[in-house]
Amino acid sequence: MIETLSTPALLGLFVLCACAVVAGGTAMTGLADRLADRTGLGEALVGGVLLGAATSLSGTVVSLTAALDGRASLAFSNGIGGIAAQTAFLALADLIYRKANLEHAAADLANVFQGTVLMLLLTLPLLALTAPPVTVAGMHPVSVVIVLVYIVGLRASHEVRQAPMWMPVRTDATRPDTAEDAAPDGRSTPALVSRFGALMLVMGLAGWGIAKTTGVAIDRFGLSASVAGALVTAVITSLPELVTTLVAIRQGALQLAIGGIIGGNTFDTLFLTLSDAGYRDGSIYHAVGQQDVFWLVIGLLLTVILVIGQLFRQRHGPAGIGLESLAVLAVYVGAVVLQATLPDPG
Template identity: 35%
Template sequence: MNGFWSSLPLWLLGLSFALAAAAVWAAGITLSNTTTVLDKQFKLSAALGGLILLAVATNLPEIAITLSAALQHNLDLAIGNILGGIAVQTLVLAALDAFGLGRRAALTATSGSLTPVLEGTLVIAVLMGVVMGAQLPGTAVLGRLEPGSLLVALLWGVGLWGIGQASKLPWHLDGPPSETPPQPAKQGKQGGAPMSTRRAALGFAFAALVTLGAGWVLALSGGALAQHFQLSGVLFGATVLAVVTSLPELSTGLAAVRQGKIELALGDIFGGNAFLPVLFLAASLISGQAVLVQLQPTDLYLTALGALLTAVYVFGLVLRRTRQWGRMGVDSWTVVGLYLIGVGGLWLISRSGG
């Protein structure tokens, strides 16, 4: 299959890549709309809906890439995509701040719940589990089970349970921020018939399949494009491929924010970032190799960058500063600056052979 894609002319590779990206974008909007209906049916909060349903569905491209790489015993690209994807998907929040809300208020000032704070904390905890697992010896494999990857999965599962319990607590804001947050956007025509649960489930499943298939095409055509332009696997996986596979989060996030569903958008990003490292367990089981012990300095660097960017938004969610510079809050500008610095550092590490 890789040989087939490598044999295609450059223009056809680019067209396939663009069409797959467009399909992912369109499917992401459907995922956002149908998740709201399913939240109500299964009695999930908007934050938990984003954390569980939407987060897993929008990470189907990363799932496809990881499974393909594990089957081929070629995990370098998948590792870079998973860890680089966390940093890029956190950067998506800055895009939602700028283009979802515009000049109405900073994104982190509009959340009416502390649940996103716990979700961001879970991301940091899971990433610390990745760092711990990377320090274990390569011989620490029980059959096809890598203890470090198992730890990451357990942290994720326990974190989901804890967030579910916390959502039942009577949390409330003591008062509004210094400025009035924006009102939710109007949702379509007044008096329109609500979407049935069956229709929402079918729409969600179809959009998820489109996302998975398009993600597979993105991975294969993108890999061929990287070879054509002679990009390194680490840099390509952590930057170009990570940006493209973050398109579902961008499209679903914009749709959610413009409808006033801030917690759903935040839950999608943080939930997806917490879920991505769990894919290391699947890669370990499929390949029979200890994956985390293969992490290079660039990979650990990306892990720390993802945790750092997440911490900035956790602070923003607690401080709830509404002031904007241009179209974004101070925390979003900080994340953009740190990401650019981080990419520069990644390039220096790769150049030095780390």
């Protein structure tokens, strides 16, 4: 049993799982780019759906496992904290892409649209938090609405890509989504899908290990579940998004980079539905604390800033990055400082 492991062994297992998450996420990037071109769906949509969901799998398992163990705060803050961390990762990626502001170069309507869907999804938990703690079969009705909105959003994103009602203005700094981004690959599409599925299995097992080891550490050392979720498990399970974003940018797949982050964040809202289903002591939205709600608001604020940046499309900004990237980094760092220094009101 994990509970009986010594502290060094516990830390070693946690690090091993974290490395598996990073390695799996790295391998997924190239596969997702090739599948985007093979299927003809494009980088933004495949990044937002396939890559975003797959690289979020470890985080999904963390939240569900924590909820099943009755750890509402850890389950909630892990998903919401991951949204904030992944958005900050995109700002870091802007620092690396030196040709122009990343949001300018990777202009794509599908990513903008998914960003607005994400904002809608993040308002639903706030609605649940302020609504009565009603449950149906142990779940709050908002948890079902989140899934419905996610599904409708995916379909609408596909339609937006297939028949856009407006297009971003092309400039000499805009990097279009082209099939040439992917290197030639002699493997068949089923072989690529099979390898992708195997990597997803590794990510899921690693997520379970991270959830279990973190839960033991919380009990053993008296850690704040909210801090552990938002600043430890959320960041660790979000590392695939950082890796895939950096690799995608290096490969020139800019739409995939942004789409992977936004899509991963959109998928992460489903953590709340799974957590609510796994948490058996009522509505999970009414079992969390103020610090957890704080990260929900931070995630929504960062998403708003990101979408505004995509619409404004500043070509160059201070330090060679967009103003929205600076704002995202400032908000996230400020949030981390507040979370780490303020006492836990719960």
